[in-house]
Amino acid sequence: DDLRKSFNELSKEIFGIDFELFYKSGAWNDRYVCYSYVYKGKVVSNVSINKLDMIINNKKVKALQIGTVMTHSSFRGNGLAGKLTRYVLEKYEGLYQIIYLFANKSVLNFYPKYGFKSLKQSQFTWDIDMEISDNDNIKKLDVKNNQDLELIKRLAIERRALSNIFSVENAQHLLLFYCLYVFTESIYYIEELDTIVIYEKSKGVIDIYDIVSPEAVDFERIVSIIATRNESKVIFHFTPTFKEIEIEKIPYDDSDDMLFVKSK
Numbered sequence: 001d002d003l004r005k006s007f008n009e010l011s012k013e014i015f016g017i018d019f020e021l022f023y024k025s026g027a028w029n030d031r032y033v034c035y036s037y038v039y040k041g042k043v044v045s046n047v048s049i050n051k052l053d054m055i056i057n058n059k060k061v062k063a064l065q066i067g068t069v070m071t072h073s074s075f076r077g078n079g080l081a082g083k084l085t086r087y088v089l090e091k092y093e094g095l096y097q098i099i100y101l102f103a104n105k106s107v108l109n110f111y112p113k114y115g116f117k118s119l120k121q122s123q124f125t126w127d128i129d130m131e132i133s134d135n136d137n138i139k140k141l142d143v144k145n146n147q148d149l150e151l152i153k154r155l156a157i158e159r160r161a162l163s164n165i166f167s168v169e170n171a172q173h174l175l176l177f178y179c180l181y182v183f184t185e186s187i188y189y190i191e192e193l194d195t196i197v198i199y200e201k202s203k204g205v206i207d208i209y210d211i212v213s214p215e216a217v218d219f220e221r222i223v224s225i226i227a228t229r230n231e232s233k234v235i236f237h238f239t240p241t242f243k244e245i246e247i248e249k250i251p252y253d254d255s256d257d258m259l260f261v262k263s264k
Contacts, residue, residue, distance in 0.1 A: 006043040007034060014070040017181055025149065027176035034068070035088055037080050045071040045080035047088055053169040054098065055161050060169075064092055066101040085114055089262070100261045108258075116260040123252035124236040126245050130220060132227050141187040141196070143180055151189065152179055155196050158214040166239040175212065183209060190225055193218065197226055204230060209237045220244055 008019050022028050031052075037045040048068035054061045066088065071081050089099065103111065108118070141148040156172035168174070179187055179198075186200050186209070195213035199206055206227060211217050219242040223234065240247055 002041060003036075003038065003043060006038075006041070007036065007046065010043050010046065010070055010072055011068065013072070015068075021180050022177055025176060025180060026153075027173045027180070029173050031170070032173050035084050037075075037084065039075070042072075044075045045084060047081060047084035049088060049092070050171070050174055051096075052171050052174070055164055055167045055169060057166075058164050061098055062096045063098040063100065063168075064096040065174075066099065069101075069103075082110075082113075085111075089114055098261060098263045100259065102257050102259055104256045105258060111260045114262070116262045119259045119261050121252040121254070121259055122249050124240055125248050125250065126234045126236070126240075127248075128223060128227060128232050128234060130224065132224060132229050132231075137190065137192060138225055139189045139191065141189050143184055143187070148189075152176065152187070152196065152212075155194070155212045155214065159212045160214060160216060162211060162217065163239045163241045165241055175210070178209075188226065190222065193221065195222065197222060199226060201231060205233045205235060206231050207235045207237060217242065 004019075004023065011017050011019055019028070032048060032050055034046055034048045036043045036047075046068055047066060050065040050067060052063045052065055054063045066085070069081055069085070092099065099116075101111070101116070112118075141152065143149055143152070153172070153176065156175045161167040161169055183198050183200075186198050188197050188199065189195070190197065193213065194215070195211060195217070197211050198209040200209075201207075206223075211219075211222065219240075236247070
């Protein structure tokens with residue numbers, strides 16, 4: 001418990017995130033593992049991993065995501081994060097086909113030293129070309145409400161993969177992390193479809209970050225529920241494979257969210 005509290009203190013200092021909520025929600029499981037340097041009972045540097053299953057072009061692949069890379073300001077310059085990264089790679093290389101992470105341009109020269117390559121990303125958009133009717137058949141979820149949180153947990157377990165081209169499975173802990181810390185005001189439940197849609201709206205655009213459903217997604221029905229006449233475009237933050245709509249693929253460049261991959 002003391003080490004966890006110390007980890008939380010460091011995470012709050014570096015990222016502004018307290019992982020205690022993640023722990024108390026039950027989301028912190030054996031698929032999120034921390035590797036840390038400890039000095040005088042305090043975590044001073046850390047590299048964490050998320051164990052994931054991916055579907056890539058109809059094939060299941062074991063993947064490892066590296067994250068929560070952090071070092072206390074008093075201990076920087078000693079190569080601690082690099083040593084932990086090397087340890088993680090040596091421990092898991094050969095057990096996972098893909099190891100990846102997201103980072104900003106400040107580390108462009110750091111991760112390539114460990115065999116990572118920066119990959120270009122794509123974004124998918126769709127121009128809404130359907131009739132939109134007024135609809136209030138949607139409920140905004142509150143992660144601080146136990147009933148809503150249990151609903152999110154259930155659907156995280158029961159969800160069907162969104163895409164057979166590129167999607168993640170068995171990552172309930174990761175979905176809960178994003179719900180608890182990133183999209184707390186953007187989680188909506190459509191009862192008739194037993195589906196959660198995580199989305200935001202701005203200037204006529206709907207950014208959809210995830211659709212969590214135990215059944216195949218009826219995307220047009222979902223849009224007819226969440227959209228108003230003020231929206232004309234959808235941006236997908238995942239790889240969609242909805243056969244009923246025509247999706248445009250465009251290059252995506254975000255220097256603060258670059259993808260680095262190490263694979264066999």
